[in-house]
Amino acid sequence: MNKLVELSGVNKAYGTAVSALAGVDLAVGAGEFVAIMGPSGSGKSTLLNLVAGLDRPTGGQIVVDGQELGRMNEGQLSRYRRNRLGFIFQFFHLLNNLSVLENVLIPAQLAGMKGAVAKARALELLEQLGIANKAQQYPARLSGGERQRAAIARALINRPALLLADEPTGALDSRNGEQVMELLVELNQAGQTILQVTHDHNLAARYAGRVIFLRDGRVIEDTTMEAARPEWPRLVQLPREEAAQ
Numbered sequence: 001m002n003k004l005v006e007l008s009g010v011n012k013a014y015g016t017a018v019s020a021l022a023g024v025d026l027a028v029g030a031g032e033f034v035a036i037m038g039p040s041g042s043g044k045s046t047l048l049n050l051v052a053g054l055d056r057p058t059g060g061q062i063v064v065d066g067q068e069l070g071r072m073n074e075g076q077l078s079r080y081r082r083n084r085l086g087f088i089f090q091f092f093h094l095l096n097n098l099s100v101l102e103n104v105l106i107p108a109q110l111a112g113m114k115g116a117v118a119k120a121r122a123l124e125l126l127e128q129l130g131i132a133n134k135a136q137q138y139p140a141r142l143s144g145g146e147r148q149r150a151a152i153a154r155a156l157i158n159r160p161a162l163l164l165a166d167e168p169t170g171a172l173d174s175r176n177g178e179q180v181m182e183l184l185v186e187l188n189q190a191g192q193t194i195l196q197v198t199h200d201h202n203l204a205a206r207y208a209g210r211v212i213f214l215r216d217g218r219v220i221e222d223t224t225m226e227a228a229r230p231e232w233p234r235l236v237q238l239p240r241e242e243a244a245q
Contacts, residue, residue, distance in 0.1 A: 001029035003063075004162060004193050005051060010060035012046050012217075020046040022217040024060070028195055030161075033188040035204040036197045038214035044197045047214070048166055051195065052085060053077040065161045082111050086155030090167040092147045094139040094154075100126070101135040104154045111158050118157070125153040129183065145176030152183060156192075163187070165196040169203060181207045 005028035012021040021043045028034050036044050049055040050062055053069050062069045065084050072080060086107075094103045101122055108118035126132045129149040131142075139147050148168060155163060165184065169177030177200075185207050188194050198204055204211050213221040 001027065002031075003027045004030040004032075004065055005195065006061075006063045007047075007051075008061045008063075010047075010050065010057045010062060012043070012050060012055070013058045019217055021050070021057070024214075024217070024219055026212060026219060026222065028162075028193065030193055031188070031191055033185070033194045033207070033209045034196070035208035035211045036195065036214065037199065037201065037204060037211055042214040043217040044214055045166065046217075048164055048195070048197050051162075052087070052164055053080055082107060083158060084161045086158070086160035086163040088148070088151055088155050088163065088165040088168045090170040092139070092144075092151045092171070094147055094150060096139050099136050099138055100131065100142070100150045103139070103150060104157055107154060108157045113158070121157055122153065125156055126150075129153055143176070144172045145179055148172060148176070148180050149183070152180070152187075156187070161193065163192055163194045165194060165198075167197055167199065169198070169200065177203065 005026075007024050007026050010021055010024040011019065013019045024043075024047065036047060038044050046055070050057055050069075051064060053072065056070070064080075067080060067084075069077065069080070094100075095106075098106075101119075104122040104125065105118055108121065113121070123132065123135065126135055129152060131146050131149050131153075134142060134146055134150070139150065142150065148171075163184075168184070169180050172180060181203050184194055184196070188209075196208065210222070210224055212219055
């Protein structure tokens, strides 16, 4: 496996009482679509934040696309996020005072992409995602599914090595959620590596090629959903106290 993401013995503690991650080892190969699942408080978002370089581990090593994040200063981490990562969030995080096209262009402008090249790339993505006719509209005039498509275009404009998705269907109805997941699968089939946090085991089962289950900051299962034990889909949705029983 050509490893794009590798975590070795990663710990993350907040103060002396709370350990969000405890000795996590995992690898994500280039071109994989991996879902991260687990009950509330299991460490899913912490893991994503560490891979994104938004937080630093208290122990262990994180290597993404050949770069060890622990050796980077804040400026280098900012460039890493800007040039190597794409982000999709549950609540879109679009700027309401900018048009869809202007929102999509933001990461390209921050990365120093030439204006004409960036605009052509943005329009190409909006066309591929089926919302080219919304380019000049403002986010408030879009449906939830259209806003998430705009957010996906923004995440992809710099051709990131890794796409991070944090509950990207959580604010959508089931129909729009499935459409967004189908778009992500199409991206993955074209070679995009995706690491997604989700609580929806049905979507994970249908779309992700591999599922990593977390509980109490530890990896308790790393498998395909088809091979997962029958109780895992139920357990990942329970509060951690109930899941531990």
